[in-house]
Amino acid sequence: MLAMEPGLMPGASAANAVTPASADVIEVLGVGKRFRSRSGKATSVFEDVSLSIRRGEFVLLLGPSGCGKSTLLNMIAGFEPPSEGRILQDSTPVLRPDARRTMVFQDVQGSLFPWLSAQANVEFGLRMAGMPSAQRTSVASRYLKLVGLDHAASKMPFELSGGMKQRVQIARALATDPEVLLMDEPFGALDAQSRNVLQAELERIWQATKKTIVFVTHDIAEAVRLADRIVVFGTGPAAKIVEVIEVDLPRPRVPTSLEVARLAQDIGTLFSRFALHAQEGAA
Amino acid sequence: MATVSANLSRPQAAPKAIAISPGRMFRTSLGIIAILVAWELLHLYVVNPLLLPSPFKVVKTLFALLQSGELIDDIAASMRRILVGYSMGCAVGIGLGLLMARSIWVNDLLSPILEVLRPLSPVAMLPLVLIWFGIDEFAKYFLVSYTAAIIVLLNTAAGVAAMPIIRERAAACLGANERQIYLHVILPSTIPHIITGMRTALGFSFMAIVAAELIAAENGIGYLIMQSRMLIQVDQTFAGLLTLSALGALSDVVFRLTLSRYGRRYQQEIFNV
Numbered sequence: 021m022l023a024m025e026p027g028l029m030p031g032a033s034a035a036n037a038v039t040p041a042s043a044d045v046i047e048v049l050g051v052g053k054r055f056r057s058r059s060g061k062a063t064s065v066f067e068d069v070s071l072s073i074r075r076g077e078f079v080l081l082l083g084p085s086g087c088g089k090s091t092l093l094n095m096i097a098g099f100e101p102p103s104e105g106r107i108l109q110d111s112t113p114v115l116r117p118d119a120r121r122t123m124v125f126q127d128v129q130g131s132l133f134p135w136l137s138a139q140a141n142v143e144f145g146l147r148m149a150g151m152p153s154a155q156r157t158s159v160a161s162r163y164l165k166l167v168g169l170d171h172a173a174s175k176m177p178f179e180l181s182g183g184m185k186q187r188v189q190i191a192r193a194l195a196t197d198p199e200v201l202l203m204d205e206p207f208g209a210l211d212a213q214s215r216n217v218l219q220a221e222l223e224r225i226w227q228a229t230k231k232t233i234v235f236v237t238h239d240i241a242e243a244v245r246l247a248d249r250i251v252v253f254g255t256g257p258a259a260k261i262v263e264v265i266e267v268d269l270p271r272p273r274v275p276t277s278l279e280v281a282r283l284a285q286d287i288g289t290l291f292s293r294f295a296l297h298a299q300e301g302a303a
Numbered sequence: 304m305a306t307v308s309a310n311l312s313r314p315q316a317a318p319k320a321i322a323i324s325p326g327r328m329f330r331t332s333l334g335i336i337a338i339l340v341a342w343e344l345l346h347l348y349v350v351n352p353l354l355l356p357s358p359f360k361v362v363k364t365l366f367a368l369l370q371s372g373e374l375i376d377d378i379a380a381s382m383r384r385i386l387v388g389y390s391m392g393c394a395v396g397i398g399l400g401l402l403m404a405r406s407i408w409v410n411d412l413l414s415p416i417l418e419v420l421r422p423l424s425p426v427a428m429l430p431l432v433l434i435w436f437g438i439d440e441f442a443k444y445f446l447v448s449y450t451a452a453i454i455v456l457l458n459t460a461a462g463v464a465a466m467p468i469i470r471e472r473a474a475a476c477l478g479a480n481e482r483q484i485y486l487h488v489i490l491p492s493t494i495p496h497i498i499t500g501m502r503t504a505l506g507f508s509f510m511a512i513v514a515a516e517l518i519a520a521e522n523g524i525g526y527l528i529m530q531s532r533m534l535i536q537v538d539q540t541f542a543g544l545l546t547l548s549a550l551g552a553l554s555d556v557v558f559r560l561t562l563s564r565y566g567r568r569y570q571q572e573i574f575n576v
Contacts, residue, residue: 099472119478130467135491135569145477148487196477 045199045232046073046096046121051105053091065091066259069105071251073200073234078226080243081236083253084291089236090204096234097123097202109199119145122193124203128185132177138164138188139173145196163191166225183214190222194229203235207242216275219245223272240291244284245273252287254294262294356538365542373527374546380522381512382550384440388447389508393501396452400459401493405485410460417456425450425511429518438519443512450511451504455497462496463489494569502558509551524550 052067065088073079081089095102098117107114109121117123122145125131132141142160151159164170167187177185186206193201207215223246226233237243243250244267252263265287269279339358346357356364368374403410425446432449436442466489474488516525524547531539563570 097472097476099475117472117475119476122476123473125469125473127467127469130469131473133470133488133491135494144474144487145479148474148477148479148483192473192477202476 043074044072045075045110046071046234047106047108047111048072048092048096049106049108051092051095051102051107053088053095054103064258065256066253067104069261071261073232075199076230076232078233078246078248079235080247080250081234081253082238082240082243082250082287083259084238084255084295086256087253087259088256089238089253093123093202093204093234093236096200097121099123119149119196120198121200121202122196122198124186124189124193124201124206126205126208128177128182128189128209131189132185132192134177136177137173138169138175138177138180138191141177141188142192142195144192149196160191160195163195164188166194166228167191168221181214182210183218186210186218187221190225194225194231198231200232200234203233205236205238208237208239215242219275220272222246227271240284240287241275241280244269244280244287245275250287252290263290353535354537356541360538361541361545364536364538365545368527368539368542374542377522377524377527378546378550380520380526381516381524384443384512384515384523385447385508385554388444388512389451389505391444392448392451392504392508393455395448396455396500396504397459397497399452400456400497401463401485401490403456404460404463405489417453420453421457425507426514429514432515433519442519443515446515447508447511450507451501454504454507455500458496458500458503459493462493462500465496466492491569494566498562498566498570501562502555505554505558506551509547509554513547 048069048071051069053065054062055065056062065086069092081092083089091100094100096107096114098114098121101115114121133144136144139157139160142163143156146156146159161170161173164173167190169184169187169191172180172184177188180188189206207218210218219242222233235246247265247267250263250265250267251261252265253259254262265283267283269277269283273280275281342355342358346352346355365374399409399413403413428449429446432442432446436445470492471484471488474484479487512523513525513528516523517529520526524543527546528540528543531537531543
């Protein structure tokens with residue numbers, strides 16, 4: 021299965037060629053995260069989280085602030101190691117960040133390279149991989165077009181609005197053709213209008229590219245609108261997955277439709293019940 | 304697109320947002336004329352003319368010194384010392400600053416030394432430098448490099464530390480390796496801080512070299528000023544001081560037109576946020 025065809029070049033093309041039979045692209049196995057506070061006491065953010073993410077699936081990690089969903093996403097990216105458990109991509113352990121999983125951050129100001137144009141930002145990963153300039157330009161242009169920014173390719177990040185910057189970041193994350201797109205509350209800092217537009221765009225882009233997306237949010241409506249599956253986290257510390265909800269609503273979804281609203285309401289009820297439990301537990 | 308040049312934190316930084324308008328030219332000229340008139344009046348009626356020569360006398364002396372070639376030699380001597388010392392200092396400062404910010408070992412090894420050296424001004428270091436290196440050129444190069452290196456180093460290290468961690472993470476998950484992250488992310492992110500440090504260091508290099516030349520030199524602007532003091536030629540003292548300001552201002556302009564302009568691409572966050 022892992023034997024390569026002779027003459028296959030190592031690197032990105034080979035990685036794409038070896039497609040494992042398993043439908044799960046990411047496996048989170050009994051993962052926990054502890055922090056040691058200054059007094060030396062270990063605090064557990066979450067513990068024993070197990071999760072399988074299917075190829076091409078749009079998974080939302082939903083939970084209140086402090087439940088560790090962003091920490092989990094950082095661990096899937098390879099930015100920080102889990103305190104316990106393992107994370108696998110295509111059956112091999114994730115030990116460090118690489119271009120098979122790219123992250124879209126909420127803070128575009130920090131994450132985009134301010135000295136590079138939109139085009140050059142999107143080309144960055146390709147340049148690092150040593151792709152020739154002409155080819156880079158055409159790939160980057162394609163992705164800028166996909167996110168609707170082909171007219172702004174030569175603009176510098178500071179010339180773009182928050183929503184446009186986020187589009188650049190999405191194009192940049194897609195340009196290296198990763199298996200999995202990780203998104204950490206990417207629309208959390210945008211105004212309601214831009215958020216609405218970008219959610220619709222992301223749904224379209226996902227359908228066009230067939231990428232696996234793991235998306236972190238605390239916004240229930242956003243989760244219901246985008247997800248194939250919602251993984252609901254309880255309140256931290258020592259948070260756990262409290263519910264996994266398959267969302268089988270037709271796409272493209274209309275946020276104001278009855279089914280979407282009803283599901284959002286159900287999850288809202290679930291949330292308040294857990295918040296209540298947490299309060300009682302603390303009392 | 305408001306231009307915030309105040310972030311460059313240099314008092315001599317001209318506010319870039321204000322273009323040179325006729326109104327501004329007029330007000331500035333008025334200020335210069337007022338100073339000259341006040342100076343002349345002080346010279347004529349208040350202060351002992353020996354202590355405060357007329358501004359016209361100063362200009363005359365300045366031209367005489369220029370014509371005799373004496374001033375040119377002094378300028379050349381001082382500028383050579385600044386250029387050599389400053390370049391060495393910047394190279395050391397940038398290199399060590401980048402290393403310190405990325406290696407816990409280098410950082411922890413150098414921090415105590417840096418904490419000790421940081422408060423020591425070039426003037427305070429001068430006696431030691433003279434004992435160690437004598438009064439030849441190397442002592443001056445050393446003093447200027449020392450001054451520039453510490454300022455540039457601190458700014459460079461602060462610049463690396465100020466880079467958002469997610470920028471590095473973004474690069475890593477786009478497939479950049481350790482070396483590429485250093486070269487294509489950390490270095491460009493730090494350039495605004497390096498340029499700020501270099502510009503501050505340039506001003507301090509002038510202070511350092513004059514201090515050195517006042518005490519131990521056979522030429523240079525500092526020497527010229529000190530010599531005029533011995534001979535109580537206050538007009539020459541003023542001529543030396545004027546030359547110093549002119550050189551300082553000129554080098555800052557040259558700096559702005561070259562390095563700062565080149566670095567502007569990397570300073571979007573300073574100029575455009």
